[in-house]
Amino acid sequence: MKSTFKIFFYLKKTAPRANGCVPIMGRITIDGKFVQFSTKLEISPMLWNQQTQRANIVKGSSAEATNINERLTYITSRMLELYRELQEQDLYVTAEKVKNAFMGHTIREHTLLSLFRQHLDNLEKVKGVTISPATVQKYDRTYRHLAEFLKAEYRVSDIALCEINHMFITDWERYLRTKCHCGANTTAKFMQSFRMIVLMARNNGWLIGNPFAHYKIKLEKVDRGYLTKEEIRRIAEKEFVCKRLEQVRDIFLFSCFTGLAYIDAKALTEDDIRPGFDDRLWIMTKRVKTNTDVRVPLLDFPLSILQKYKGKQAFKRVLPVLSNQKMNAYLKEIADVCGIRKNLTFHLARHTFATTITLSNGVPIETVSKMLGHTNIETTQIYARVVNEKMSHDMNNLATKIGRASCRERV
Numbered sequence: 001m002k003s004t005f006k007i008f009f010y011l012k013k014t015a016p017r018a019n020g021c022v023p024i025m026g027r028i029t030i031d032g033k034f035v036q037f038s039t040k041l042e043i044s045p046m047l048w049n050q051q052t053q054r055a056n057i058v059k060g061s062s063a064e065a066t067n068i069n070e071r072l073t074y075i076t077s078r079m080l081e082l083y084r085e086l087q088e089q090d091l092y093v094t095a096e097k098v099k100n101a102f103m104g105h106t107i108r109e110h111t112l113l114s115l116f117r118q119h120l121d122n123l124e125k126v127k128g129v130t131i132s133p134a135t136v137q138k139y140d141r142t143y144r145h146l147a148e149f150l151k152a153e154y155r156v157s158d159i160a161l162c163e164i165n166h167m168f169i170t171d172w173e174r175y176l177r178t179k180c181h182c183g184a185n186t187t188a189k190f191m192q193s194f195r196m197i198v199l200m201a202r203n204n205g206w207l208i209g210n211p212f213a214h215y216k217i218k219l220e221k222v223d224r225g226y227l228t229k230e231e232i233r234r235i236a237e238k239e240f241v242c243k244r245l246e247q248v249r250d251i252f253l254f255s256c257f258t259g260l261a262y263i264d265a266k267a268l269t270e271d272d273i274r275p276g277f278d279d280r281l282w283i284m285t286k287r288v289k290t291n292t293d294v295r296v297p298l299l300d301f302p303l304s305i306l307q308k309y310k311g312k313q314a315f316k317r318v319l320p321v322l323s324n325q326k327m328n329a330y331l332k333e334i335a336d337v338c339g340i341r342k343n344l345t346f347h348l349a350r351h352t353f354a355t356t357i358t359l360s361n362g363v364p365i366e367t368v369s370k371m372l373g374h375t376n377i378e379t380t381q382i383y384a385r386v387v388n389e390k391m392s393h394d395m396n397n398l399a400t401k402i403g404r405a406s407c408r409e410r411v
Helices: 062-088 095-103 112-126 133-154 166-178 184-203 229-237 243-256 262-267 300-308 324-338 346-361 365-372 377-410
Strands: 005-011 022-030 033-043 273-275 281-286 293-297
Touching (some): 112 184
Antiparallel strands (some): 273 281, 281 293
16 A cells, blocks of 8 residues: 655644734544644744745745745754655554654554564474474465565554554454455464454553454354265275376275375374284374374274385385375376266365264274374364264165055055
8 A cells, every 4th residue: 555645734724822923733634544743933924924834925024934934944854764764664554653653752652563572482492392283384375475465555564563453463364364265164273363462462562452353263064075985985995007196096985084184194104103002003193283182093994005005115105195285286297097076185085984984883082182182172073973963964864765565555
């Protein structure tokens, strides 16, 4: 947004002095918002030219008029100079700030990105101890998007906390949706991180009021897709000519039967595969995202996949996991080849483990929650609702079939 600066001089005729002179006032206007100030000058109304905003130089008063005009010219040029200096400092310039700078009133302001940077530095100190790396990464992404937003929309590199209001929040949301092409839920998560910084500012007394008071962060319900037993069978039995597709298929199915997220499957090492209390091999690791313990007993099928790739990876890694982007690109190709009309992504494997592999086969939800490494069982209950909805749909279909059969018998 391009900032506009204007300065205007006028007479305060409602406050005449005993000598008949009146004060000369000034008005600074920036982006339609103005503030008034006293020039500490006075003049006879007879000598004032409102059109030029200067004193008329007439015989008998030329020296006085010249002094006044020189002073007004100095005020104008100095104000403009201060305005430009504040812009160069990348501050969000207001008429009040220019006036304070001219009057010699400097106030140290707390700014948004400086507070955010301080918060990030504090998070880095406890990363992997009390805060997961994923949480730090989430705040870092929010910080970078905010910095880009301020430069693109406000033409500044930081902004005073007191300048954050409802309009700033809605501008930020619109920027995320239109310029960054973020979906509704991604935008909501950025907003949640931003709101936390605003809360910190309020708790420290650096921000009066709540800019989020009339703004509601909205999360949309997401359909957590999963594969059916038939779809898993099709993928598992498919013969691939391309070795790379075969590897991606194997790793995807390994996750379908273990529930590991992409980053956890990639980080899995031989040291994470250990005998459990029942003498079976278990996956014993921690989730990269939340640093919570994960314990998953290995079934025969995922064990066969581990055996297939044993000793072929560097750094004791057990699977040849590509980048997430490449994995998902190959999975889309696998879906086409196998005739599966679903958005096949690596994370779908985790959903499949929760629904088709475990909950649908009677594994208690508490056990599933532990194996998924969920910190809150409510997260796991989302999958349980999906299973319940499928059961209801299946029973309705069965009731329809029974009803039709009964009708035929009566006929």
